[in-house]
Amino acid sequence: MSVGMTDREADLAQVKGLIRDIPDFPKPGILFKDITPLLGDATGFRTAIELMASAVDGPTPEYIVGTESRGFIFGAALAYELGAGFIPVRKPGKLPADVHSAEYELEYGTDALEVHRDALHQGARTLIVDDLLATGGTARATADLLRRLGAEMLGYCFVLELTFLNARQQMTDAPVTALIQY
Numbered sequence: 001m002s003v004g005m006t007d008r009e010a011d012l013a014q015v016k017g018l019i020r021d022i023p024d025f026p027k028p029g030i031l032f033k034d035i036t037p038l039l040g041d042a043t044g045f046r047t048a049i050e051l052m053a054s055a056v057d058g059p060t061p062e063y064i065v066g067t068e069s070r071g072f073i074f075g076a077a078l079a080y081e082l083g084a085g086f087i088p089v090r091k092p093g094k095l096p097a098d099v100h101s102a103e104y105e106l107e108y109g110t111d112a113l114e115v116h117r118d119a120l121h122q123g124a125r126t127l128i129v130d131d132l133l134a135t136g137g138t139a140r141a142t143a144d145l146l147r148r149l150g151a152e153m154l155g156y157c158f159v160l161e162l163t164f165l166n167a168r169q170q171m172t173d174a175p176v177t178a179l180i181q182y
């Protein structure tokens, strides 16, 4: 640990050090934040989940809601850590029972996300989890689905946030937490 660093700062530095930049992926001009080194590091991955768990204050979520596919990885581990259930929000055509769908903006055109209509009970306490907050389109579509299910939204929790895209300004419905900001 560097001199003067708290345990929490050292943990955050460890997680940050396991996220690598891949320039021009998936297309020119995008700096891709690759979390696979973090996932592959047993200590680093555990640290990331513990940091996310310690960022959850107030009422305990009954459900963690994770978006396909990287949101499944962090969301399911956090649900296990917190003793919560896990609800998958999936790309179209993947969920077998009746669904609600929400469209969201991509850089070119639109995509959609789906959740089972019977995924939770009215007023269930939910926390949306994903690896990364970029434009916020994915998170806003997920929140839209939760509203249609009648869930209570406790907040959003991300490993990292690309602050220059200003997604937070459009996410005023619940608190936004990100471990690391770029």
Ligand SMILES: O=P(O)(O)OC[C@H]1O[C@H](OP(=O)(O)OP(=O)(O)O)[C@H](O)[C@@H]1O
Residues within 6 Å of the ligand: 067, 068, 069, 070, 071, 130, 131, 132, 133, 134, 135, 136, 137, 138, 139, 167
């Ligand atoms: O804030 P946004 O601009 O919506 O971007 C963030 C989303 O983009 C990535 O998922 P992606 O759609 O690439 O799918 P993947 O998890 O399957 O790689 C990431 O895991 C978030 O879900």
Ligand SMILES: Nc1ncnc2[nH]cnc12
Residues within 6 Å of the ligand: 030, 031, 032, 033, 034, 132, 134, 135
């Ligand atoms: N720059 C980026 N790196 C990794 N995942 C992303 N999803 C959206 N933008 C991303």
